[in-house]
Amino acid sequence: MDLDEIRQLADLLAAHDLSEIFVRDGERRILIRRGPPAGPVRAGPTIAPATHAGHAETAKRPEPAAAPEATGGPNGTYIRSPMVGTFYAAKEPGKPELVTVGSRVEPDTVVCVIDAMKVFNDIKADLSGTIEAVLVANAQPVEFGQPLFRVSPR
Amino acid sequence: MFARILIANRGEIALRVLRACIEMGIETVAVYSEADRDAAYLKLAHRAICIGPPPPRESYLLADRIIAAAEVANVSAIHPGYGFLSESATFAEQCRASKIEFIGPSAESIRLLGDKANAKKLARKCRVPCVPGSVDVIEEDDEAARVAAEIGYPVIIKAAAGGGGRGMRIAENEANLRTQLPAARAEAQGAFKDGRVYLEKLIEMPRHVEVQVLGDKYDNYLHLWERDCTLQRRHQKLVEESPSPAITGRTREELCKAAVRLAKAAGYYNAVTIEFLVDRHEQFYFIEANTRIQVEHPVTEMITGVDLVKWQIRVAASERLTLRQKDIPQYGCAIEARINAEDPDAGFRPCPGRIEVFRPPGGPGVRFDSHAYAGYAIPPYYDSLIGKLIVHRPTRAEAIASMRRCLEEFEIEPIRTTIPLHRRIFRAESFVTAEIDTSFIERNF
Numbered sequence: 001m002d003l004d005e006i007r008q009l010a011d012l013l014a015a016h017d018l019s020e021i022f023v024r025d026g027e028r029r030i031l032i033r034r035g036p037p038a039g040p041v042r043a044g045p046t047i048a049p050a051t052h053a054g055h056a057e058t059a060k061r062p063e064p065a066a067a068p069e070a071t072g073g074p075n076g077t078y079i080r081s082p083m084v085g086t087f088y089a090a091k092e093p094g095k096p097e098l099v100t101v102g103s104r105v106e107p108d109t110v111v112c113v114i115d116a117m118k119v120f121n122d123i124k125a126d127l128s129g130t131i132e133a134v135l136v137a138n139a140q141p142v143e144f145g146q147p148l149f150r151v152s153p154r
Numbered sequence: 155m156f157a158r159i160l161i162a163n164r165g166e167i168a169l170r171v172l173r174a175c176i177e178m179g180i181e182t183v184a185v186y187s188e189a190d191r192d193a194a195y196l197k198l199a200h201r202a203i204c205i206g207p208p209p210p211r212e213s214y215l216l217a218d219r220i221i222a223a224a225e226v227a228n229v230s231a232i233h234p235g236y237g238f239l240s241e242s243a244t245f246a247e248q249c250r251a252s253k254i255e256f257i258g259p260s261a262e263s264i265r266l267l268g269d270k271a272n273a274k275k276l277a278r279k280c281r282v283p284c285v286p287g288s289v290d291v292i293e294e295d296d297e298a299a300r301v302a303a304e305i306g307y308p309v310i311i312k313a314a315a316g317g318g319g320r321g322m323r324i325a326e327n328e329a330n331l332r333t334q335l336p337a338a339r340a341e342a343q344g345a346f347k348d349g350r351v352y353l354e355k356l357i358e359m360p361r362h363v364e365v366q367v368l369g370d371k372y373d374n375y376l377h378l379w380e381r382d383c384t385l386q387r388r389h390q391k392l393v394e395e396s397p398s399p400a401i402t403g404r405t406r407e408e409l410c411k412a413a414v415r416l417a418k419a420a421g422y423y424n425a426v427t428i429e430f431l432v433d434r435h436e437q438f439y440f441i442e443a444n445t446r447i448q449v450e451h452p453v454t455e456m457i458t459g460v461d462l463v464k465w466q467i468r469v470a471a472s473e474r475l476t477l478r479q480k481d482i483p484q485y486g487c488a489i490e491a492r493i494n495a496e497d498p499d500a501g502f503r504p505c506p507g508r509i510e511v512f513r514p515p516g517g518p519g520v521r522f523d524s525h526a527y528a529g530y531a532i533p534p535y536y537d538s539l540i541g542k543l544i545v546h547r548p549t550r551a552e553a554i555a556s557m558r559r560c561l562e563e564f565e566i567e568p569i570r571t572t573i574p575l576h577r578r579i580f581r582a583e584s585f586v587t588a589e590i591d592t593s594f595i596e597r598n599f
Contacts, residue, residue, distance in 0.1 A: 086226065116219070145188065
């Protein structure tokens with residue numbers, strides 16, 4: 001079993017608030033489920049668009065999160081968006097990303113910028129740990145509570 | 155016409171606006187707090203965006219976040235529903251500054267008509283009768299005593315920025331008045347961030363009759379007749395009907411014309427409701443204007459056949475009102491009963507919780523507007539309105555009979571609702587003979 005693959009699937013679970021992912025690849029099958037046993041499995045993961053170019057939105061709203069208030073998940077802790085807006089990984093275009101996989105963060109570390117109504121907000125980690133995964137793409141629209149980074153706590 | 159609209163509200167009014175947009179071929183964006191994440195009506199929207207945790211001041215009242223969602227979703231207009239930000243002039247301005255149309259009036263109209271003291275001044279200017287009272291806000295207690303002596307006790311102290319029946323106190327005499335004034339100012343400051351108060355004569359045993367008006371951006375206005383909302387509990391409406399059984403045709407004409415005069419004087423466009431008190435002699439007095447679509451708008455839609463929400467959207471999109479006053483019927487009688495998740499036997503305590511059984515009525519002339527269903531969990535953070543039951547029949551007697559039948563058919567379990575109270579109301583003789591006033595509920599139930 002490839003642990004990286006499993007981690008990627010777990011990230012997909014968290015990023016799109018799914019309760020279950022089942023992948024079949026030839027003989028291999030992986031089922032990852034989180035939270036208490038739930039009802040019927042919904043149709044596949046929903047993907048938010050990387051840009052909003054005004055074309056018809058096909059994504060429906062995500063599955064209810066297993067633990068809507070907590071930032072914890074089965075594989076780590078998540079930094080979630082505190083607002084609605086557009087996610088940027090760097091302070092300005094062309095500048096390096098504020099954090100990457102492996103970055104150590106403290107509560108006051110600015111991990112990303114979210115543009116809401118032309119105001120660019122520095123988003124702080126509010127926790128200590130190491131960035132394990134970046135869950136959103138640069139310039140992607142994000143909603144309140146959406147997981148942005150997975151962090152392994154210290 | 156707008157390609158995409160964001161609905162800055164929740165529950166039954168969000169569903170109402172969604173339905174209008176869907177029928178007009180307009181794409182929809184819904185916003186929701188974490189408490190509303192599982193609400194079924196969200197599935198009807200093309201897109202739904204989470205805007206915060208459950209408390210309204212951290213979600214539905216956060217103008218910045220709603221506009222951020224509107225920009226992220228690239229919408230051309232926002233419908234604010236009722237309550238929340240629907241009467242916020244600042245929010246209307248913020249929308250338009252972000253190049254997003256606010257589906258409602260101009261910010262100036264909201265300021266003019268939404269402030270009760272300003273609205274009264276305007277009403278006097280255009281010969282709309284007002285309740286005798288202070289011309290302006292009362293600065294000092296001595297001034298209050300002088301005005302009260304002129305207009306005659308009992309008087310009512312009202313918050314200039316108030317609404318929804320809050321921030322009102324009655325004074326029977328001068329001593330009473332002087333005691334109540336500081337308390338009234340403090341209450342107003344706390345509830346509305348505005349401690350200004352004014353005085354009005356207390357109209358005894360009044361009926362509450364309001365007029366629906368629509369205006370467009372080209373100075374066209376029309377009224378869609380009146381709604382009688384006399385049956386209230388603590389100033390919260392429970393039953394509304396049209397036509398008002400308490401006024402004759404002549405009074406009706408004058409009342410509706412007065413409402414249009416006021417809307418026109420305010421340069422108002424979109425939907426507005428002008429509220430009046432009517433005394434036993436059919437003398438009417440303007441009390442306040444509501445610069446938004448109202449909960450009880452279906453009553454007007456049934457008797458006129460006009461879809462008010464669709465017209466709100468058209469007016470906002472700068473279309474002309476193509477309806478003519480002479481073509482607006484007032485056909486039959488429509489009555490609405492508000493179904494709230496409240497326990498009438500426990501002081502109307504709100505009863506949030508999960509609905510297990512939900513069997514609404516149906517049949518000819520029955521309309522039920524609700525976002526609820528079996529399995530829906532009513533969140534505790536918002537108002538207790540589960541749905542509006544409206545009947546429309548050719549006569550008032552038939553409408554009452556239909557409503558009784560509907561209330562008998564209606565089953566909601568296990569949460570407590572106002573259905574049992576409505577069953578008693580619609581059998582009460584004084585309701586049937588229309589001899590009620592705004593204290594009916596408190597006195598009888």
